[in-house]
Structure formats: C-alpha cells, structure tokens
Amino acid sequence: MRQEAVRFYDEQPSTATLRDEVLQGLSARPKHIAPKFFYDEQGSRLFDAICEQPEYYPTRTEMAILESCADEVACLTGPDCTLIELGSGASKKIRLLLEALWPRQYFGIDISREFLLESVRRLAHDYPWLEVHAACADFAQDVDLPDCPGSGRKLVFFPGSTIGNFEPRDALAFLQRVRRQVQPGGALLIGVDLKKDPRVLNAAYNDDQGVTAAFNLNLLERLRTELGAELDPENFRHHAFYNAARGRVEMHLVSRRTQEIRVLGKRFRFDAGESIHTESSYKYSVEEFHALAHRAGLQPRQVWLDSARLFSVHYLDVTRRQSPAVA
Numbered sequence: 001m002r003q004e005a006v007r008f009y010d011e012q013p014s015t016a017t018l019r020d021e022v023l024q025g026l027s028a029r030p031k032h033i034a035p036k037f038f039y040d041e042q043g044s045r046l047f048d049a050i051c052e053q054p055e056y057y058p059t060r061t062e063m064a065i066l067e068s069c070a071d072e073v074a075c076l077t078g079p080d081c082t083l084i085e086l087g088s089g090a091s092k093k094i095r096l097l098l099e100a101l102w103p104r105q106y107f108g109i110d111i112s113r114e115f116l117l118e119s120v121r122r123l124a125h126d127y128p129w130l131e132v133h134a135a136c137a138d139f140a141q142d143v144d145l146p147d148c149p150g151s152g153r154k155l156v157f158f159p160g161s162t163i164g165n166f167e168p169r170d171a172l173a174f175l176q177r178v179r180r181q182v183q184p185g186g187a188l189l190i191g192v193d194l195k196k197d198p199r200v201l202n203a204a205y206n207d208d209q210g211v212t213a214a215f216n217l218n219l220l221e222r223l224r225t226e227l228g229a230e231l232d233p234e235n236f237r238h239h240a241f242y243n244a245a246r247g248r249v250e251m252h253l254v255s256r257r258t259q260e261i262r263v264l265g266k267r268f269r270f271d272a273g274e275s276i277h278t279e280s281s282y283k284y285s286v287e288e289f290h291a292l293a294h295r296a297g298l299q300p301r302q303v304w305l306d307s308a309r310l311f312s313v314h315y316l317d318v319t320r321r322q323s324p325a326v327a
C-alpha cells in the first residue's frame with residue numbers, strides 16, 4: 001500500500017466542540033444537537049448501512065445518475081482538474097468520477113477521521129496515478145480548502161444531498177463560500193434530494209430494519225461514551241417525518257417519559273414526548289435549487305435527474321462576477 005502517498009491534514013473537531021455544542025443545544029428550546037455529530041465511527045458505519053436499505057433511495061439513485069452523467073461531467077470540466085470531495089465518507093461515488101475525469105489531484109474532506117483515512121488510503125492504492133490528499137475537518141465551519149499548488153481548475157463534489165442538512169440561509173452562505181474558494185473556471189457538482197410524495201420520504205427515514213433508528217439513537221451512545229452522559233437510550237425513541245410546511249424531513253429523539261439526564265454535571269429535564277431535534281434534511285425542487293444557486297453567484301450549467309424524479313445532480317459553474325449593470 002502506498003499509504004505514504006496520502007497527504008493528511010487533521011482539523012478534526014475536538015471533544016470540546018462536541019461538549020460545547022451539546023450543552024448549548026440541550027439548554028435551548030426546542031432541544032437540538034447538530035447532525036454532524038452522528039458521524040463517529042459507529043455512526044459512519046450505520047450511515048453506510050442506511051444507504052443499503054431498500055427504502056433509502058438517495059444513495060443508489062444518485063449513483064445511477066452519476067453513472068450516466070460522469071462522461072458529460074468530464075467534458076464540462078476538462079482535463080487535469082483538482083477534484084475536491086466534501087463529506088467523502090466511504091468514497092464509492094467518487095470512483096465513478098475518478099475513472100471518467102482522470103483528475104490530477106484528489107482531495108477528500110470528512111469529519112469522521114478514521115473512516116476518511118481508511119477510504120483515501122484505499123483510493124491511493126487503487127489509483128496509483130492519482131495524487132491523494134485528505135483533510136479531517138467540519139466543512140460546515142469556515143475551513144479553507146487547503147491550497148492545491150500548481151493545479152488546474154477545481155471541481156468540488158458534494159454528494160448525498162448533505163446540503164439538505166443546512167438551514168436554507170446556511171446553505172446559501174455555504175455555496176457562497178464554495179464559490180469564493182473554487183474561483184472562476186471551476187465548478188460545483190452537487191447532489192440534491194428532490195421534493196416528492198411524503199410517503200416515499202417518510203419510508204426512507206423509517207426503514208423496516210430500524211437502521212435509521214439505530215443511527216439516530218447512536219448519538220445518545222456517543223454522549224455516554226465521549227461525554228460520560230448519564231442517560232438510558234431505552235428512554236428515547238426515533239421519530240422521523242416530512243414537515244411539508246418547511247420542506248424538510250426532521251429527525252428527533254423523543255423522550256418516552258418524564259426524565260432527567262445528566263451531561264457533564266448538568267441536568268436536563270424532559271417531559272414525556274419532548275424531543276431532541278437531531279436532523280433536518282431539506283428537499284429542493286430543481287427550480288428552488290437553481291434560485292439558491294443564482295443567489296450564491298453560481299451559474300447552473302446542467303442538471304440530471306433519474307426517470308422517477310427522486311434525486312437531482314447539479315453542475316454549477318463558477319464564473320467571474322458579472323459587472324453590475326449600468327443604469
């Protein structure tokens with residue numbers, strides 16, 4: 001294995017970040033914890049298992065779309081690019097792009113350290129011609145994409161509809177930041193889950209095998225092991241539903257009874273039925289996402305959908321800002 005070929009940058013969020021955000025979120029009304037904290041090692045594994053569930057359509061649908069559009073993406077991007085993947089996780093989709101694009105460099109960025117290292121090492125092994133870099137970081141924060149000296153244009157790949165985890169205004173800020181960092185000539189290839197029949201959405205986040213429930217409840221295990229929280233996960237249940245008014249799937253951990261949990265010396269009281277909001281997953285129509293892209297200064301170049309219109313993959317160009325119109 002050419003392990004030494006992977007250049008690794010470590011900006012993993014510290015336990016202090018988890019501690020501060022959890023204490024703050026549990027003190028707030030309604031109580032909440034950010035979805036990025038799902039992804040410890042076990043959480044990343046459970047997420048991979050979610051992707052295999054028959055009800056969870058996004059992963060396989062996006063994969064199929066990428067299979068059919070990879071060559072077109074390569075044509076739009078041109079040779080010798082730097083391919084930057086945000087939330088690379090198990091890095092399966094990226095293989096399709098690597099084989100179509102033959103980029104000069106690959107940069108994987110993920111919040112789950114061991115998971116990221118394992119997958120980029122595998123990439124470095126399987127694609128010996130590729131220069132592989134990895135950074136463990138929370139890309140939702142204002143982390144700069146590490147500099148890629150002497151590289152061609154940048155293509156940022158942000159798959160999985162992870163953009164859906166951002167509140168719309170944070171999604172806008174995020175796209176603006178990508179636009180600044182990618183620079184004119186580059187582009188963003190982004191997977192976005194579409195609005196659809198709520199029954200399909202509800203099934204996708206309530207799979208029969210209970211994997212999504214285990215993924216949600218694993219957050220409580222993390223609080224126990226990493227923060228020494230005193231709580232019984234049995235006293236909470238998984239709840240996920242499509243909130244049509246807000247255009248998002250919400251996941252919650254609902255308290256089964258009146259109870260008190262303890263985290264880092266602080267007590268938090270729950271009424272029966274009160275929840276910790278653990279995830280929002282926003283869904284966008286093509287038109288809504290185009291509007292968001294435009295507001296961020298990105299130019300929609302191409303969009304691909306599956307035939308059932310479940311999922312979308314957008315190619316957004318970063319162009320020079322148009323000079324303001326003269327009145």
Ligand code: AVJ
Nearest residue numbers: 050160161162164165212281
């Ligand atoms: C990785 C954020 C896109 O919202 O569908 C899957 C995470 N949560 N099942 C999503 C998730 C519950 C997923 N994203």
